[in-house]
Amino acid sequence: MFAVRIQREPFDAVAESAALAVGRTDVGAIVTFTGLCRADAGPDGAGLAALTLEHYPGMAEEEIERHVEEARHRWPLTGAIVVHRHGRLEPGDPIVFVATASSHRAAAFAAAEFLMDWLKTSAPFWKKEEPISAARSGGWVEAKASDDAAADRWRE
Amino acid sequence: MKVLYFAWLRERVGLAEEEVAPPAEVVTVADLARWLASQDEAHAHAFDNPAVVRAAIDRRHVKPDSAISGAREVAFFPPMTGG
Numbered sequence: 597m598f599a600v601r602i603q604r605e606p607f608d609a610v611a612e613s614a615a616l617a618v619g620r621t622d623v624g625a626i627v628t629f630t631g632l633c634r635a636d637a638g639p640d641g642a643g644l645a646a647l648t649l650e651h652y653p654g655m656a657e658e659e660i661e662r663h664v665e666e667a668r669h670r671w672p673l674t675g676a677i678v679v680h681r682h683g684r685l686e687p688g689d690p691i692v693f694v695a696t697a698s699s700h701r702a703a704a705f706a707a708a709e710f711l712m713d714w715l716k717t718s719a720p721f722w723k724k725e726e727p728i729s730a731a732r733s734g735g736w737v738e739a740k741a742s743d744d745a746a747a748d749r750w751r752e
Numbered sequence: 753m754k755v756l757y758f759a760w761l762r763e764r765v766g767l768a769e770e771e772v773a774p775p776a777e778v779v780t781v782a783d784l785a786r787w788l789a790s791q792d793e794a795h796a797h798a799f800d801n802p803a804v805v806r807a808a809i810d811r812r813h814v815k816p817d818s819a820i821s822g823a824r825e826v827a828f829f830p831p832m833t834g835g
Contacts, residue, residue: 649834652808652811655808716833717831719832720832722758722759723833736760
């Protein structure tokens with residue numbers, strides 16, 4: 597099973613992961629990644645009340661699907677699921693989920709990292725911070741050069 | 753064609769999307785950004801640093817020198833920060 601979903605609602609990481617092995621006996625490895633909203637972010641590390649995630653409907657799904665396709669070409673995957681939330685999320689809330697399945701662990705580990713690295717830099721999502729202190733103004737999170745470097749590692 | 757704006761570009765322009773009919777000399781994505789910036793102060797503010805603006809044509813990432821001919825939808829947005 598290969599699936600990409602963009603949704604406002606929370607996801608059930610255990611159920612999403614289990615779906616990759618239902619009805620088949622060739623899956624030897626499932627790697628899952630869950631990204632959460634952190635409280636220590638925020639302007640000057642002053643603390644975050646919430647993040648609001650904006651996305652480009654249509655392109656967000658398509659862009660992630662293109663990278664899932666590329667992952668399937670690179671590794672012998674039996675399945676992959678990517679779920680990305682949008683809307684207002686508070687510290688501790690899950691934001692993103694990636695699960696990859698394969699007969700052996702190396703492909704599943706590599707593909708999960710590949711998908712997350714590309715998702716950070718090329719999926720059209722933008723985070724806006726809502727600081728705890730009303731005295732501070734929130735703002736759009738700036739892209740990190742380290743994320744670009746992580747994605748660039750996968751270029752051939 | 754339809755032009756979409758996201759994140760702080762949307763806030764600066766004051767619109768999420770608009771229909772535009774640029775003149776024939778507007779050939780590339782960079783031309784379109786310059787032409788939009790010339791429309792009013794809000795657009796000028798949104799595009800005041802073109803180096804940090806990314807673009808997509810019909811939901812695919814493109815470079816500033818990409819041609820816009822035949823595009824149904826051109827989107828402008830800052831570098832992405834999802835995940």
